[in-house]
Amino acid sequence: MEHAHEQHPHHHGAAGGxxxxxxxxxxxxxxxxxCAIGEVLGMVIGTALGWGxxxxxxxxxxxxxxxxxALTLRGVRAAGLDVHTAIRVALAADTLSIAVMELIDNxxxxxxxxxxxxxxxDLLFWTTLGIALALAFVVTTxxxxxxxxxxxxxxxxxxxxx
Numbered sequence: 286m287e288h289a290h291e292q293h294p295h296h297h298g299a300a301g302g303x304x305x306x307x308x309x310x311x312x313x314x315x316x317x318x319x320c321a322i323g324e325v326l327g328m329v330i331g332t333a334l335g336w337g338x339x340x341x342x343x344x345x346x347x348x349x350x351x352x353x354x355a356l357t358l359r360g361v362r363a364a365g366l367d368v369h370t371a372i373r374v375a376l377a378a379d380t381l382s383i384a385v386m387e388l389i390d391n392x393x394x395x396x397x398x399x400x401x402x403x404x405x406x407d408l409l410f411w412t413t414l415g416i417a418l419a420l421a422f423v424v425t426t427x428x429x430x431x432x433x434x435x436x437x438x439x440x441x442x443x444x445x446x447x
Contacts, residue, residue: 309430312438316382316429317422319353320390324414326352329405338401342394346387353383378438385428386421393417 327348331341357375366374394400394417403410432438 304430304434306426306430309426309433312429312433313382313386313422313426315356316353316379316386316425317418319351319356319379320349320383320386320421321418323347323349323352324390324418328410328414332405342391346391349387349390350383353379381432382425382429382438386425389421389424390417393420 324345327345328341331344336344354372354375357378358371361371361374362368394413397413397417399409400413403413429438
């Protein structure tokens, strides 16, 4: 039985709509960019200040959220949203995605033998971070696909880009 109404193949997430893996991957890549900037900057600052592992990780996670939200804010502000609405959109679009990404990313770093004690000049630091971010991307992409399909997450952002 055919339906009289077909969905657009590039649909980005009205509730119940078809969501492509490419759209989910793009949303996750956006999130990964902010998280990676925050993670690396937090590690650099914490290391430069001689902080221990725990405060450095807290700073890295805080900066990952900050930069993840900042990238979304930049986009929705450019689309004409006022600051208050833009902040609400960024929080709705990115909070779960960043949280999952940070949980996976930092979990890998915590569990990887020697990674927490590696310095910025160690290959182990960069290898572990790369693997952790890649794994976080793989785990977070289905989360974003699920959220976009329900009109949440980056589906909220996309309504301001069209």
